[in-house]
Amino acid sequence: MTGEELKRWRKIVGYTQQQAGAELDVTRATIQNWERESTAIPMAVELAIRFLVRCWKQRPEFGPxxxxxxxxxxxxxxxxxxxxxxxxxxxxxxxxxxxxxxxxxxxxxxxxxxxxxxxxxxxxxxxxxxxxxxxxxxxxxxxxx
CATH class of the missing domain: 3.30.2260 (ERH-like fold)
Structure with missing residues (x-):
């Protein structure tokens, strides 16, 4: 996952960097570093994001x-x-x-x-x-x- 993909995910689900950090149990600064690609995004974070996306899409109002x-x-x-x-x-x-x-x-x-x-x-x-x-x-x- 690239920093741009992380940022795109965050924007789609409507999270600020602070909210994304809270969901992933990291600091806002860590999210910022990942998005800037100063540090690599761990595979565990990618998997967690896939899970969060699926949960977000399971909302009754999600569609089509x-x-x-x-x-x-x-x-x-x-x-x-x-x-x-x-x-x-x-x-x-x-x-x-x-x-x-x-x-x-x-x-x-x-x-x-x-x-x-x-x-x-x-x-x-x-x-x-x-x-x-x-x-x-x-x-x-x-x-x-």
Whole structure:
């Protein structure tokens, strides 16, 4: 990771150097030195930033996103037929719209392991983590009705 990439990340998530330092458990001066490339950015920091970016993209309002999952035609599927699966990909304005969509269809899509991707195709939500979030969203909807 270069100093410019670090600065770009900081600007995208809206952090000051002080806030970025607090998130990464370093001083503002350390962030400043990394951005100026006075000192090298450790690999552990790069990994921490990847994690923080994923968390930032998991916000309900983050988008646009794509929902991808495999759909199987159960009517024709047999234990030996693997050619009946279809990859489905739908675009949504944000994560919350996907949660709403999946929460309404949890009994249907629970077995197909859906994933949410950002515009670059990076996985934001997946597997049981996504299904738990959809169940939580569905529970909130039921409480509000």
């Amino acid at each position: 996103v794509a929902l991808a999952y495999v759909s199987t035609c159960l009517e024709f599927a047999t234990p030996s037929s693997h050619d009946m699966a279809t990859m489905i990909c739908q675009r949504f304005s944000n994560n919350q719209d996907v949660f709403r969509h999946l929460a309404d269809r949890m009994d249907v899509v629970g077995a197909v392991k859906p994933i949410i991707l950002d515009e670059e195709g990076v996985v934001i939500w997946s597997g049981s983590e996504l299904m738990k979030e959809c169940a939580r969203f569905r529970s909130q909807q039921l409480q509000q009705s």
